[in-house]
Amino acid sequence: xxxxxxxxxxxxxxxxxxxxxxxxxxxxxxxxxxxxxxxxxxxxxxxxxxxxxxxxxxxxxxxxxxxxxxxxxxxxxxxxxxxxxxxxxxxxxxxxxxxxxxxxxxxxxxxxxxxxxxxxxxxxxxxxxxxxxxxxxxxxxxxxxxxxxxxxxxxxxxxxxxxxxxxxxxxxxxxxxxxxxxxxxxxxxxxxxxxxxxxxxxxxxxxxxxxxxxxxxxxxxxxxxxxxxxxxxxxxxxxxxxxxxxxxxxxxxxxxxxxxxxxxxxxxxxxxxxxxxxxxxxxxxxxxxxxxxxxxxxxxxxxxxxxxx
Amino acid sequence: xxxxxxxxxxxxxxxxxxxxxxxxxxxxxxxxxxxxxxxxxxxxxxxxxxxxxxxxxxxxxxxxxxxxxxxxxxxxxxxxxxxxxxxxxxxxxxxxxxxxxxxxxxxxxxxxxxxxxxxxxxxxxxxxxxxxxxxxxxxxxxxxxxxxxxxxxxxxxxxxxxxxxxxxxxxxxxxxxxxxxxxxxxxxxxxxxxxxxxxxxxxxxxxxxxxxxxxxxxxxxxxxxxxxxxxxxxxxxxxxxxxxxxxxxxxxxxxxxxxx
Numbered sequence: 001x002x003x004x005x006x007x008x009x010x011x012x013x014x015x016x017x018x019x020x021x022x023x024x025x026x027x028x029x030x031x032x033x034x035x036x037x038x039x040x041x042x043x044x045x046x047x048x049x050x051x052x053x054x055x056x057x058x059x060x061x062x063x064x065x066x067x068x069x070x071x072x073x074x075x076x077x078x079x080x081x082x083x084x085x086x087x088x089x090x091x092x093x094x095x096x097x098x099x100x101x102x103x104x105x106x107x108x109x110x111x112x113x114x115x116x117x118x119x120x121x122x123x124x125x126x127x128x129x130x131x132x133x134x135x136x137x138x139x140x141x142x143x144x145x146x147x148x149x150x151x152x153x154x155x156x157x158x159x160x161x162x163x164x165x166x167x168x169x170x171x172x173x174x175x176x177x178x179x180x181x182x183x184x185x186x187x188x189x190x191x192x193x194x195x196x197x198x199x200x201x202x203x204x205x206x207x208x209x210x211x212x213x214x215x216x217x218x219x220x221x222x223x224x225x226x227x228x229x230x231x232x233x234x235x236x237x238x239x240x241x242x243x244x245x246x247x248x249x250x251x252x253x254x255x256x257x258x259x260x261x262x263x264x265x266x267x268x269x270x271x272x273x274x275x276x277x278x279x280x281x282x283x284x285x286x287x288x289x290x291x292x293x294x295x296x297x298x299x300x301x302x303x304x305x306x307x308x309x
Numbered sequence: 310x311x312x313x314x315x316x317x318x319x320x321x322x323x324x325x326x327x328x329x330x331x332x333x334x335x336x337x338x339x340x341x342x343x344x345x346x347x348x349x350x351x352x353x354x355x356x357x358x359x360x361x362x363x364x365x366x367x368x369x370x371x372x373x374x375x376x377x378x379x380x381x382x383x384x385x386x387x388x389x390x391x392x393x394x395x396x397x398x399x400x401x402x403x404x405x406x407x408x409x410x411x412x413x414x415x416x417x418x419x420x421x422x423x424x425x426x427x428x429x430x431x432x433x434x435x436x437x438x439x440x441x442x443x444x445x446x447x448x449x450x451x452x453x454x455x456x457x458x459x460x461x462x463x464x465x466x467x468x469x470x471x472x473x474x475x476x477x478x479x480x481x482x483x484x485x486x487x488x489x490x491x492x493x494x495x496x497x498x499x500x501x502x503x504x505x506x507x508x509x510x511x512x513x514x515x516x517x518x519x520x521x522x523x524x525x526x527x528x529x530x531x532x533x534x535x536x537x538x539x540x541x542x543x544x545x546x547x548x549x550x551x552x553x554x555x556x557x558x559x560x561x562x563x564x565x566x567x568x569x
Contacts, residue, residue, distance in 0.1 A: 178415075181412055188405035189403045189405060192404065195390075195397050197419055
């Protein structure tokens with residue numbers, strides 16, 4: 001029982017991190033109907049910026065405190081993501097209003113290459129580390145309740161907590177504010193949104209900014225776990241099955257989808273792995289996504305695709 | 310009727326619009342007076358919807374200009390049009406399907422929202438008060454259109470006739486001075502048409518809103534409009550009050566059916 005719970009909790013925490021990546025996709029899809037292939041590149045770019053800034057800032061400003069340096073670096077990286085969002089709108093999206101989804105999708109592929117290229121040429125292509133002082137050592141909890149207690153990875157726990165708070169705030173923002181409503185309106189129908197005076201351009205900048213901040217948080221958390229390197233861009237691939245499971249238009253879907261995949265991966269690896277030779281963790285999520293595509297293509301919480309005939 | 314038809318508020322001068330080699334509109338001029346109901350009629354493909362799209366800036370005409378309250382616009386866009394008090398409905402309803410009726414109407418208040426993103430994010434005093442004030446306006450529109458019972462229903466689930474009404478509601482929530490209606494009664498049954506007519510006349514009468522509408526149902530058009538423009542193959546072939554238009558031989562042969 002203790003072992004099962006330990007696996008379960010490990011899965012939930014890993015799942016929360018998947019949710020965080022998936023959230024980037026959902027945000028942009030919700031607000032502009034674009035499937036943003038550049039999300040992974042944004043995570044990499046943000047993480048690179050964060051890693052380099054936190055290394056450079058102590059030299060530039062002579063700050064000794066690691067906490068202060070990290071805070072300044074985080075704010076700078078955040079500001080940089082704002083600039084990136086603004087540039088993307090200015091140079092790419094503005095010219096593609098009312099275009100087909102496929103056109104916009106290709107445009108985001110282009111954005112991905114540019115971001116990766118610019119990111120590595122400005123910040124270098126070595127492997128960097130981000131050290132935001134997350135507690136590394138695992139702790140034992142509930143030692144009284146179970147034999148041997150539960151071993152919890154503190155770092156994962158803090159990361160999951162941060163992700164949960166961010167996700168909650170975003171869900172509230174979308175549902176409860178006037179700007180959130182305008183974002184949802186734009187997602188539903190560009191033309192109608194324009195006709196009632198919702199400024200498409202400003203909305204797009206806002207949503208790419210928010211996605212940029214989400215990418216930054218994801219980049220910092222994943223970066224401090226895995227190190228900042230080019231492969232971080234492929235972390236976004238982990239988010240893909242999550243959005244298919246949860247539904248492309250649902251923020252709660254991204255969270256629950258992430259949790260299901262996180263838990264599913266870990267449990268199947270531990271309990272089914274020995275039977276069929278292990279390595280399940282690698283493909284489990286994609287298999288699950290495939291099943292969903294076959295039987296429930298809109299995902300768990302996505303808007304049902306109804307066509308009036 | 311109590312309303313007084315006023316000065317020219319919207320003037321279209323020599324508007325021509327082409328898509329590649331297809332001439333959708335050729336040299337069309339007409340004006341709209343304040344508080345009037347102005348209809349645009351014509352057979353299918355005559356350029357009626359294109360005309361409306363030009364007024365609201367969805368299409369940019371190659372030639373001609375739009376003069377709105379004395380202000381010249383050679384390049385209109387939907388955002389500018391909305392800011393200038395023009396709102397519209399769509400021929401094939403363009404509502405935000407995932408949202409409920411209230412939220413759809415609230416989006417119509419977007420231009421009036423003053424609080425900034427940060428205030429909204431924290432539901433700060435001003436943002437909160439503002440949201441409530443807008444909600445009151447929206448509830449008034451809901452009462453006006455008699456759609457109280459579907460306030461919280463996602464619009465995608467509503468029957469067609471009601472969606473049309475919500476579409477009108479969203480346009481009304483903007484408190485427009487000019488309302489463009491693209492076939493407000495298309496696909497409706499007699500009862501729904503009567504309701505829609507009543508709403509259009511009430512909007513015009515109570516709020517003094519100037520209305521430009523496209524409609525296929527000739528009986529309706531002749532009944533409710535003050536003046537009618539007739540288009541055929543992108544050209545203007547008639548303009549005047551319903552009686553004049555009915556008597557215009559060109560219009561009769563093009564649209565009403567000639568008695569050969």
